[in-house]
Amino acid sequence: MSKQTENYIGSQQHWEDRINDDYDYLKQMEKEMEKDIEKLIYNGVEKRNKRILTPKEKANQLVTMHHNLIQDIGGELGQEILVTILAKQCALIGVDDILFVLEFNLDFKMERSIAYYLEVKEEIEKL
Numbered sequence: 001m002s003k004q005t006e007n008y009i010g011s012q013q014h015w016e017d018r019i020n021d022d023y024d025y026l027k028q029m030e031k032e033m034e035k036d037i038e039k040l041i042y043n044g045v046e047k048r049n050k051r052i053l054t055p056k057e058k059a060n061q062l063v064t065m066h067h068n069l070i071q072d073i074g075g076e077l078g079q080e081i082l083v084t085i086l087a088k089q090c091a092l093i094g095v096d097d098i099l100f101v102l103e104f105n106l107d108f109k110m111e112r113s114i115a116y117y118l119e120v121k122e123e124i125e126k127l
Helices: 003-046 057-075 079-105 109-126
Strands: none
Touching: 003 109, 057 079, 057 109
């Protein structure tokens, strides 16, 4: 076998190895993203009965969580309306961020998650 042929075969093998490495890396990243997204989705799961919160329950949970945090940081007792408005805005920002991440994952399974968080967003806006 000539030196040129050996170099070509070596470079071809190197190229194939790189493609395989890239493919393996992307598959690993996809699995990690799915785990992260599952954590986001199931963050509202109750520990005892393992159920996913309804969009309305999730909306209330997010707004209440932000409300309590703002109140603890320094919300005045007389500023309840302002604290509630800020809590709703924080919850909406969080849901928008989740939707942004989910919309970039074009996997069919994510459509349910997107629909769920769109409903959560609607429920927050109703509060």
